Every structure is written in structure tokens, then in C-alpha cells.
Amino acid sequence: MTSTEAWQNTADSFIDPQQRNQVLNWLKDRVPSSRIQHILGVEKMADDLAIDHQLDRTKAQIAGLMHDLAKYFHPQILLETAIAEKLPLDDILKNHPHLLHADISAVVAREEFGIEDREVLNAIANHTLGKPEMSPLSCVVFLADTLEPGRGNTDELEALRALCYQNLYRAVWKTCDYTLNYLIKTSSVIHPRAVLTRNWALQQHQNKVQLGQKR
Numbered sequence: 379m380t381s382t383e384a385w386q387n388t389a390d391s392f393i394d395p396q397q398r399n400q401v402l403n404w405l406k407d408r409v410p411s412s413r414i415q416h417i418l419g420v421e422k423m424a425d426d427l428a429i430d431h432q433l434d435r436t437k438a439q440i441a442g443l444m445h446d447l448a449k450y451f452h453p454q455i456l457l458e459t460a461i462a463e464k465l466p467l468d469d470i471l472k473n474h475p476h477l478l479h480a481d482i483s484a485v486v487a488r489e490e491f492g493i494e495d496r497e498v499l500n501a502i503a504n505h506t507l508g509k510p511e512m513s514p515l516s517c518v519v520f521l522a523d524t525l526e527p528g529r530g531n532t533d534e535l536e537a538l539r540a541l542c543y544q545n546l547y548r549a550v551w552k553t554c555d556y557t558l559n560y561l562i563k564t565s566s567v568i569h570p571r572a573v574l575t576r577n578w579a580l581q582q583h584q585n586k587v588q589l590g591q592k593r
């Protein structure tokens with residue numbers, strides 16, 4: 379099966395097929411095929427999680443499909459677009475513009491593909507660093523980006539995947555820990571928004587435990 383056939387072969391696509399093809403053709407010229415496979419993995423896992431957590435499947439699929447539109451944009455373009463959009467910029471973002479690809483993917487989704495739904499645009503923008511108070515839709519796209527099957531099958535990843543279907547906020551908390559551990563191990567700079575997201579998800583989880591809520 380060619381990768382083009384694989385694109386069309388989605389069991390339950392809720393996205394308008396013409397728009398989905400338009401996005402995939404746009405991506406084909408701008409990202410390597412390995413990234414397209416990741417994007418399709420995120421689209422599918424976001425959909426699976428939307429079913430499980432009773433969220434809007436169309437929104438989850440669109441956000442998954444469009445989350446990495448700006449992944450390979452030049453750092454200068456990412457910075458210039460962020461400035462034009464008046465996005466808040468700190469020193470870490472200025473020195474590591476790649477971290478802006480999530481926010482700029484949301485800009486491309488709006489400008490190039492006419493996406494206006496704020497929840498979808500926020501889910502795209504939040505997929506790398508998350509954000510305190512982010513919506514359940516943002517949570518599932520954030521989780522799918524780190525945990526779609528193409529990311530590997532270590533015991534740790536498998537445990538995190540299982541957690542996504544048991545407890546959304548605990549999964550976000552533990553997935554932040556996973557990414558933060560990776561950044562520490564690789565001596566990388568850590569953007570503090572990921573720590574704020576982690577603390578928020580931990581608190582959400584603890585609030586639910588106190589209220590006796592299971593998920």
C-alpha cells in the first residue's frame with residue numbers, strides 16, 4: 379500500500395475528505411514522510427482518546443492532523459510569525475524558536491485551512507508544552523503527540539498509554555514527568571510552561587481523588 383492510499387484508508391474519518399487530502403498534500407511538500415506517519419498516529423490516537431473520554435471526535439481528528447503544520451518552518455519564520463501574531467515571547471522561546479512550532483501550527487491551521495474553532499486551535503498550540511487550565515481536548519492531543527504508537531513500545535510508554543484511558547489528568551501529569559526526565563537526561567533547556575502544566579495536572583488529579591471521582 380502506498381502512503382497516499384494509507385492516508386485515504388481511515389476507518390472513521392470525521393474530517394471532510396477534501397479538506398483532509400488538502401492538508402495531507404500541503405504537508406507532503408513540507409515535512410518528511412516519517413513525520414506524516416507521526417501526524418497520522420496522533421490523529422488516530424487523539425480520536426481513540428476522544429471516544430474514550432466522550433469528546434468531540436471531529437475536533438480531536440482535526441487538531442491531531444494539523445498539530446505539526448509548522449514543524450519544519452525555519453526558526454526565523456517561526457519568530458517573525460510569533461511577533462506578527464503578538465505571541466508572548468520569553469528568552470527561552472527566542473533562543474529555541476522550534477518550541478514555537480506548536481503555536482505557529484495553529485496560525486497556519488487558521489490562515490491556510492480556515493480553522494476558526496478556538497478549542498481546536500488551542501489544542502494545536504498546546505501540544506508541546508501544554509498549558510495550565512487546558513481543555514480535555516488539548517489534553518488528548520498533548521498525550522497523543524508524546525504517546526502515539528510510532529514513539530516506541532518501551533514498558534514506560536505502554537504504561538503511559540494505558541493510563542490515558544484510565545485517568546486523563548494523571549496521564550498528563552505522568553507524561554509531563556516523562557518529557558521532563560528526558561530533557562534533564564539530555565541536558566536540555568526546560569521551558570517552565572511544561573512544569574506549570576505538570577503541576578496543574580497533578581493538582582487536577584488530586585482534586586478528583588479528593589472528590590472520589592475515578593477519571
Ligand SMILES: Nc1ncnc2c1ncn2[C@@H]1O[C@H](COP(=O)(O)OP(=O)(O)O)[C@@H](O)[C@H]1O
Pocket residue numbers: 476477505506507523557561566567568569570571572573
Ligand atoms: N518543556 C520543554 N522545554 C524545552 N524543550 C522541550 C520541552 N518540551 C519539549 N521540548 C522539546 O521540543 C521539541 C519539540 O517537541 P515536540 O513537539 O514533542 O516534538 P517532536 O514531535 O519532534 O518530539 C523536542 O525536541 C522536545 O524535546
